[in-house]
Amino acid sequence: MNTRMLCKLASLSLLFSSSAALADDDLGREKDSGYEDADLDAKSSDGAGFALGLRAGYGLPFGKAAGGGDSDSGKLSDFVSGVVPLQLDAGYFINSNVYVGANFQYGLGFLKEDCPEGASCSLSQMRLGLNVAYHFMPGQKLRPWLGLGVGYEMLDTSISATQLGISAKVKQSVRGLEFAAFQGGFDYKLNDSFSVGPFLTATVGQYSTVSSKIEVDGVDGVDPVDDSQDIEEKAIHTWLQGGVRMQVHF
Known part of the structure; x- marks a missing residue:
């Protein structure tokens, strides 16, 4: 060479x-x-995957529980002043924007009028549903979202009292379809998986069935009453709920 x-x-x-x-x-x-790390973080936190959420807040009733026409009777707000709901959400992000899932809510309510002296009163609300949501601005710290859902609602009241050796308990439950649940809010990302932010939900529903149960102890010859029937004069009611939602994205 x-x-x-x-x-x-x-x-x-x-x-x-x-x-x-x-x-x-x-x-x-x-x-x-940090470009490479940022891309990996965006994919891991904003891509497809399972999500769990928990909501807490306060709800106000509007509309009628039953009764048609222009009469003011049957207003839901005449019986219930509000509820404190806890809601569990479970679902899946199809991509960075679209979420589909189910929800279960249980709320403690407050009667409009004070419970009679010597009696015990309670009110509770349950909601089951399916919903879809669209999350805007993937990869950002603050993400707005909008959602729509359908479901089923139950509102239960119970009054019990004991006097002169006689105890009585009256339970009443109304239930029906929730035609729509309009939802929206903001998610603030605290880290790659955890977010928190305010939400607002407006539901539109109709009670279709009412059931009553009466139990009396201490009196001979009085049989318990357990009855369920359709509500003839149905009406539309609304729940407006607002609060805070926490969500974990896996």
Whole structure:
């Protein structure tokens, strides 16, 4: 091998070494800038995957529990002043934007009028449903979202009292379809998986069935009453609920 050939091989070797060094330097700058890590974080936190959520807040009733016409009788707000609901959400993000899932809610309610002296009163609400939501601005710290759902609602009241050795307990339950649940809010990302933010839900439903149960102890010859029937004069009612939602994205 002559001197000229050795010089050519040395030059080619230096060219390859310089190209490799430049590539390594560019890769190092990309890692230092955090672009690669940011992309991985966005994919892991905003992509497809399961999600669990918990909501807490306060709800106000509007509309009628039953009764048609223009009469003011049957207003839901005449019997219930409000509820404190806890709601569990479970679902799946199809992609960075679209979520589908189910929800279960249990709420403790407050009667409009004070419970009679010496009696014990309680009110509770349960809601079951399916919903879909669209989350805007994937990858951002603050993400607005809108959702729509359908479901089933139950509202239960119970009054019990004991006097002169006689105890009585009266339970009444109304239930029916929830035609629509309009939802919206903001999620603030605290880390890659956990977010928290305010929400607002407005439901539109109709009670279709009422059931009553009366039990009396201490009096001979009085049989318990357990009756269920359809509500003839159905009406539309609304629940407006607002509060805070926490969500974990797996």
